[in-house]
Amino acid sequence: MSAGSTPGRLRRRLRARLLAAALAGVLLVGVSGCTEDVQHRPSVVVTTNILGDLTRNVVGDEAEVTVLMQADADPHSFGVSAPQAASVEQADLVVHNGLGLEENVLRHVRAAEEAGVPTLAVGESVDPISYAAGASADEPDPHFWTDPERVRRAVALIADHVVEHVRGVDKAAVGKNASAYGAKVTELTSWMRQQFDAIPAGQRRLVTNHHVFGYLAQRFGFRIVGAVIPSGTTLASPSASDLTSLATAIEAAGVCAIFADSSQPDRLAQVLKRESDVEVDVVPLFSESLTAKGKGADTYLRMMRANTRAISTGLSTGQPHCRPS
Incomplete structure (x- = not known):
């Protein structure tokens, strides 16, 4: 023991060091807790921007919603970056379309499932x-x-899965959001039916860039004459015989317009137009992607209203080239 040290002084120094260590531990726990809160903010990752819009309307401010697909992209061919792929596996819930739509992203969804992340394949659950x-x-x-x-059914499904799988959300708020948005979609259905009812049954015939409007046709009484790309994916290509067969069908049906997705070149539709003897318009629709803000279809509701107006105008009997069957 040194000359300047006494048992009392040593005890006081020891108590001071122990107190300092205890305070440091409290501070570390506080910092760690804050970091944990930031890292565990509820997160929902959505593959396509149409589903992203639905999910954001359901979730509101209750969780972070990350949408992988950019505006005006093609859901059949878009890809994701490495950080986006990581966000899929770190999410509390992944919402995707399924049924083979997101052809380049499904492997990341499957990897998230294998890692234990809850997923919702919306398309597989709406009949x-x-x-x-x-x-x-x-x-x-x-x-x-x-x-x-x-x-409308998809909105309810998304709400149910958010409430079940995303920690920390206000269940009542999510339910209220889903109910309010579902009412808007129901109103949209009524408005679309009113618009389409003005088109005579004999004129409700659709030719599209690829097979994309089967559900609309079933709901509102349209007949699909054919598609320029005779497939459910934009990654396929038509043969010369495919175009010839479709041109023949168009002439026989007296089709007024060909509807091509606005995010894709309408070159094939223009080629088909030249191949047929019937005068037809090539009308752009927003069929598979939302647009950037202010570009006409930046939400699902605006997209569907824009498409309804375009179809109704394109198939109107007031057009000089439209003729009854």
């Missing part, structure tokens, strides 16, 4: 139909969002 014709005949059709009644 899907199958393609009636073309290269995809009898395969399940993933384009359910063209039927707003199925979208």
